[in-house]
Amino acid sequence: MVRRISRKNMLTAGIITLSIFIIGILVGVTMSEKRVAYGDEQMIEQKMELDSLQLQYAFIDQANLVNHCAALSTAIDENVKKLGIIGDKIQTFSSDINFDEEEYDRLKREYVLSEMRFWLFAKKSQEICKKDVASIIYFYSNEADCFDCGAQSKVLTYLKEQLQDRLLIFSIDTSFKGEPLIGMLKEAYGIESYPSLLINDELHPGLVDEEDLRSMLCKIYEDKNGVC
Amino acid sequence: MYVTITSILIWLIYIISLFFLTFWLLTFLEKGLEDEELKITSFPKVTITVPAYNEEKGLAETIYSILELDYPKEKIEVIIVNDCSKDKTKEIAIQLKQDNPNRDIKIINHKINQGKGKGMNNALKIAKGEFFVCLDADSVIQNNALKKMIPVFENKRVSAVLPLMKVKNPYGLMGKLQWCEYLINLFYKGIMGKIDCVHVAPGPFSVYRKKVLDEIGGFDENNLTEDLEITFRLQKSHYKIVQLLNTSVYTRVPLTWKAFYKQRNRWYKGTMINMFGYKDMIMNKKYGDFGLLQMPKIFISGFIAVFVFFLIVYHLLRPFFKFIYNTSFVNFNFDIFLATMTNKILNFSLLELNYTNIIFGVTSIALALTVLKLSFRYTKERYSNQGWISVPAYLILYGVIASGIWLGVFIDLIFRRVQKW
Numbered sequence: 001m002v003r004r005i006s007r008k009n010m011l012t013a014g015i016i017t018l019s020i021f022i023i024g025i026l027v028g029v030t031m032s033e034k035r036v037a038y039g040d041e042q043m044i045e046q047k048m049e050l051d052s053l054q055l056q057y058a059f060i061d062q063a064n065l066v067n068h069c070a071a072l073s074t075a076i077d078e079n080v081k082k083l084g085i086i087g088d089k090i091q092t093f094s095s096d097i098n099f100d101e102e103e104y105d106r107l108k109r110e111y112v113l114s115e116m117r118f119w120l121f122a123k124k125s126q127e128i129c130k131k132d133v134a135s136i137i138y139f140y141s142n143e144a145d146c147f148d149c150g151a152q153s154k155v156l157t158y159l160k161e162q163l164q165d166r167l168l169i170f171s172i173d174t175s176f177k178g179e180p181l182i183g184m185l186k187e188a189y190g191i192e193s194y195p196s197l198l199i200n201d202e203l204h205p206g207l208v209d210e211e212d213l214r215s216m217l218c219k220i221y222e223d224k225n226g227v228c
Numbered sequence: 229m230y231v232t233i234t235s236i237l238i239w240l241i242y243i244i245s246l247f248f249l250t251f252w253l254l255t256f257l258e259k260g261l262e263d264e265e266l267k268i269t270s271f272p273k274v275t276i277t278v279p280a281y282n283e284e285k286g287l288a289e290t291i292y293s294i295l296e297l298d299y300p301k302e303k304i305e306v307i308i309v310n311d312c313s314k315d316k317t318k319e320i321a322i323q324l325k326q327d328n329p330n331r332d333i334k335i336i337n338h339k340i341n342q343g344k345g346k347g348m349n350n351a352l353k354i355a356k357g358e359f360f361v362c363l364d365a366d367s368v369i370q371n372n373a374l375k376k377m378i379p380v381f382e383n384k385r386v387s388a389v390l391p392l393m394k395v396k397n398p399y400g401l402m403g404k405l406q407w408c409e410y411l412i413n414l415f416y417k418g419i420m421g422k423i424d425c426v427h428v429a430p431g432p433f434s435v436y437r438k439k440v441l442d443e444i445g446g447f448d449e450n451n452l453t454e455d456l457e458i459t460f461r462l463q464k465s466h467y468k469i470v471q472l473l474n475t476s477v478y479t480r481v482p483l484t485w486k487a488f489y490k491q492r493n494r495w496y497k498g499t500m501i502n503m504f505g506y507k508d509m510i511m512n513k514k515y516g517d518f519g520l521l522q523m524p525k526i527f528i529s530g531f532i533a534v535f536v537f538f539l540i541v542y543h544l545l546r547p548f549f550k551f552i553y554n555t556s557f558v559n560f561n562f563d564i565f566l567a568t569m570t571n572k573i574l575n576f577s578l579l580e581l582n583y584t585n586i587i588f589g590v591t592s593i594a595l596a597l598t599v600l601k602l603s604f605r606y607t608k609e610r611y612s613n614q615g616w617i618s619v620p621a622y623l624i625l626y627g628v629i630a631s632g633i634w635l636g637v638f639i640d641l642i643f644r645r646v647q648k649w
Contacts, residue, residue: 001466002516003424003466003514003515003516003517003518003519004423004424004516004517005513005516005517005520006251006255006423006517006521009251009254009255009258010251010520010521012250012254013247013248013250013251013254014247016246016250017243017246017247017250018243020246020587020588020591021239021242021243021246021588023587024583024584024587024588025584027583027584027587028582028583028584031579031581031583034579035579038577038579085571085575089575089577089579089580092580093579093580096582096584150550150551150553150554151553151554151556151557152557153554154554154555154557154558154564155557155558157564157567157568158558158561158564161563161564161567207557209557210557210558210559
């Protein structure tokens with residue numbers, strides 16, 4: 001006995017399925033391109049901001065306009081925050097399906113460089129403005145290598161919320177292999193485990209909880225109000 | 229993440245599920261689901277077997293639903309198989325026989341517990357009917373059943389006819405989940421029946437042509453799911469199995485998690501074991517759509533379920549516990565959570581959404597809701613019949629529970645833990 005095979009329906013179902021699948025993937029690819037463009041735009045803006053701040057700083061230095069320091073410091077803080085948000089977005093973008101690995105690596109690299117530029121600049125501006133600011137470089141890694149990174153992020157965000165512009169945080173994804181500067185930093189400060197915090201040039205490996213971080217910052221600040 | 233093995237697997241599962249859903253909906257559009265209303269012209273003798281093991285609670289109701297069938301009384305033979313029950317099943321069976329002296333009720337008593345397959349075969353040996361029915365003692369049949377079912381056998385290739393199976397006790401969360409599950413499954417089986425792809429003729433009131441049962445050698449006596457096995461065998465002999473939606477049998481479902489797990493573990497494990505027994509039918513053109521579509525689908529569904537289980541754990545439960553762990557370091561401060569959320573929302577851009585997943589998700593949900601709507605229409609039920617909670621509860625919980633059970637089944641199979649019936 002010959003059994004019936006629904007060839008027509010199988011074929012139609014196959015075509016419908018593949019069409020929906022391909023549409024889904026194509027839309028994903030299109031969005032991926034849009035994201036890269038968006039990331040580029042944001043990066044250019046940040047570079048411009050940094051240029052402007054550097055000039056402002058040079059001007060303050062030259063004309064001895066120390067009374068402008070407060071404004072400069074607020075601007076630095078705001079830009080570092082903004083940069084952090086862009087970093088998060090690039091992270092979100094790259095965790096999505098995309099076929100543009102290179103483009104994302106380039107974006108990530110630009111982000112890391114931008115962060116480092118801001119970090120160096122923030123350090124330099126300290127010299128003249130003498131503001132009571134602590135800066136932390138937070139070295140993290142992907143979850144497989146770093147169980148406590150999520151908790152460390154939470155602690156840092158928590159303190160940042162409280163200390164506002166008195167604390168600058170720069171986070172560096174050490175699992176990102178595209179930028180040699182990261183390797184250099186790791187070597188220079190002897191970073192081997194994650195999370196690691198570099199607090200005003202002093203390294204603290206392992207998870208630093210809220211209490212410990214507070215007491216570390218306590219030693220740095222001259223005005224200890226609201227910290228310890 | 230880029231393109232990882234996990235994402236490729238997810239896509240594959242998506243493609244496979246979407247393909248089957250589309251295929252069944254196309255079949256539904258082509259064939260429709262309205263049962264032909266056949267007029268009954270003759271009343272052949274029907275043997276109804278009630279296998280009973282410790283069924284003192286449900287037996288009487290089951291037997292009376294048989295005795296009240298709208299069918300000539302002298303054309304119905306009832307055989308109660310008491311499989312060495314430890315409760316009062318035997319006494320109740322005898323009482324039922326005494327109370328209905330003008331009805332043809334026979335009782336087979338097993339001296340030792342021999343299982344359902346053996347019991348059915350013993351009944352088959354003495355059955356005088358042209359048609360042989362099994363009705364589990366936890367089920368009740370609608371009185372128009374035989375009138376709707378017997379005429380279908382006019383087609384000589386038809387070997388079995390199945391009624392719509394509904395839940396008799398849709399109480400509590402468990403009952404409501406299964407109530408919903410049965411409606412969807414039966415709608416789906418209705419479509420499968422249209423292209424000869426029914427893979428199981430379940431215990432509650434499947435009517436078989438007795439001649440065919442004799443020919444293929446009765447039920448398998450050492451099988452976890454003998455109803456599935458005999459259906460595979462009927463399919464192998466190219467017999468037709470018809471699923472009706474115009475008459476119902478009401479069956480009692482397990483209401484505790486433990487009993488439910490036990491039942492499903494047996495079903496799924498039986499399915500897997502029988503699948504291996506009939507593996508030559510998988511992807512075999514000789515068996516038409518059943519071989520090319522249904523067998524592979526049943527075979528992979530277990531594996532997909534286990535994969536989905538791990539996906540759920542990995543993508544939902546793990547981040548949830550991680551979140552709790554992480555927030556414990558800031559003393560579960562709510563303000564920071566709020567601040568982070570506000571920040572995210574304020575800086576949200578449409579670019580952040582994962583459009584590929586959204587398209588896949590929306591198509592899946594749309595198709596699933598279509599199936600849900602059609603299921604309720606063709607089984608003549610309303611969403612609200614068992615309270616508004618049942619449908620959402622089914623949609624959210626059922627997949628998780630089924631995947632968990634499949635995981636248990638695979639673990640059992642790996643360690644060769646196979647229960648007796």
